[in-house]
Amino acid sequence: MLDINTIEKLDRIATPFYYYDMELLRKTVDFVADLAERHNIKVHYAVKANVERRILEYISSKGFGADCVSGNEVLHAHSCGFPAEKIVYAGVGKTDKEIYNGLKLGIEAFNCESLQEIYVINEMARVYGLKANVSVRINPDIDAHTHKYVTTGLYENKFGISQHEFDKLIDIIKKSEHINFYGLHFHIGSQITRVSEVFALECCRVNDIVAYFERNGLKVDNINLGGGLGVDYDDPDENPIADFETWFETINANIVRREDQNVHIEPGRSLVAQCATLISRVLFVKSGETKNFLIMDAGMNDLIRPALYGAYHKIENLSAAQRTFFPTHQAYDIVGPVCESSDVWGAGRLLPLSVRGDLMAIRSTGAYGQVMASRYNMKDLAPSVFSDTLDEAPQVVDYFA
Ligand SMILES: Cc1ncc(COP(=O)(O)O)c(C=O)c1O
CATH class of the missing domain: 3.20.20.10 (Alanine racemase)
Structure with missing residues (x-):
């Protein structure tokens, strides 16, 4: 898990993006x-x-x-x-x-x-x-x-x-x-x-x-x-x-x-996989008939491995980790925004109670991630953000302001 200082900086950057350590x-x-x-x-x-x-x-x-x-x-x-x-x-x-x-x-x-x-x-x-x-x-x-x-x-x-x-x-x-x-x-x-x-x-x-x-x-x-x-x-x-x-x-x-x-x-993979995390944000939380969905702003267009070969990536809620109360955990189907049923990050993943705006980390994404990204659904490509130049990244725009 990333440290609190880094999470605070990442929270000010427009998502989704690849964060390189x-x-x-x-x-x-x-x-x-x-x-x-x-x-x-x-x-x-x-x-x-x-x-x-x-x-x-x-x-x-x-x-x-x-x-x-x-x-x-x-x-x-x-x-x-x-x-x-x-x-x-x-x-x-x-x-x-x-x-x-x-x-x-x-x-x-x-x-x-x-x-x-x-x-x-x-x-x-x-x-x-x-x-x-x-x-x-x-x-x-x-x-x-x-x-x-x-x-x-x-x-x-x-x-x-x-x-x-x-x-x-x-x-x-x-x-x-x-x-x-x-x-x-x-x-x-x-x-x-x-x-x-x-x-x-x-x-x-x-x-x-x-x-x-x-x-x-x-x-x-x-x-x-x-x-x-x-x-x-x-x-x-x-x-x-x-x-x-x-x-x-x-x-x-x-x-x-x-x-x-x-x-x-x-x-290839072994040199670069662990140095990147795909950072995303929860857009919506939805109660389905039988399950709860966390809908994220990163999708299979950003990282196709789960949709392509059912690959597993660890997913963490970075914002929940900063909250001072101890939240209950809940099982979520974590999904992306792309109009394909295979756009799923993980089914039935146990996470702390998550809310709109939470910053999420999809781990170990440095290999066969960004290189396979596409503009499917005309989505923008997720940019790279580097740990040693964090302050230069494009900041979040608050559209309600
Ligand atoms: C010819 C060749 N060499 C090396 C590699 C790197 O493999 P890996 O990323 O598993 O280390 C590949 C990947 O498929 C490859 O095709």
Whole structure:
């Protein structure tokens, strides 16, 4: 829960907005930078989780690379301080224009997801007289034990190249004169909470695949294990920083690597999820036939995760926490204003008695929140407010005054 001073300041700002705790962001990033150095693992931040300029600028200043999944992400990451030679670019559907821009920029590597993509990149590099670094994203067919919408490493998923094409793949790479084979890339899913079990399994599978490529004449200089570390959505105050130690230790204990082989990871969610809170206000309290509704001014247009994959976010009434009497608690269905029945923040949530105007916190919203916001129902986009520049935010207008 936020402290009283901060809540008082937030209460003067027009809602809804994303509040970024920059101190927690720095703490998290610094902690990971330290672990990465100790374990000799290269970190590329998965930009898709959050593209806020200030966040990217801080992460790039710590020497991290960027993992991008679109041409615009590549350009944005570069403009936020990530050098081209530390930008990798994955994604199953890269357009010619996006490939061209990546080639011209001289990015670290394209993480290719199909044989045809390798062929196209080789041809474009030939036409422009360039040589492209190409890693190959492999689908290792591993169950990440997470939500089916964020599982990416099973054969039923569209990502990566599967085992049945390995021999063809090796052949194409050897014949493609305008690419350098950079290494192998994996990413099996997101919000992985069975950390040691799942990542150990990933490493074992990766060891076999790397050995297969090397036996067949391709030296694998870079092994990229992707992202996926989960965060604690239930109790963000107890665990504000994800279990990076276990992740790094599991990798180091299980990956087989030569001294001249680089190991990379691509955390997205785990670096940024806990540093943001979506701040909203209760517009109306309504008694339904069988339940009570709290109608908030933030909706699925601001944060789609609950509507999209039934994601859980902890919700707190910040104003009630400041009231001096001890309020009774009540179960509410907390909903947004959007004209969709799926615009629900949480059903049957127990909260202190809440009233119109109460300031509400939707926790752990720094990853896959603002980046997925839309203007559905022609709503305005919720802006960013930063803890270190709180006083500069647009203030509430009192329309009754
Ligand atoms: C290729 C790739 N790497 C890394 C990530 C980051 O995953 P996470 O946010 O779970 O760490 C993603 C996200 O889906 C991804 O697609």
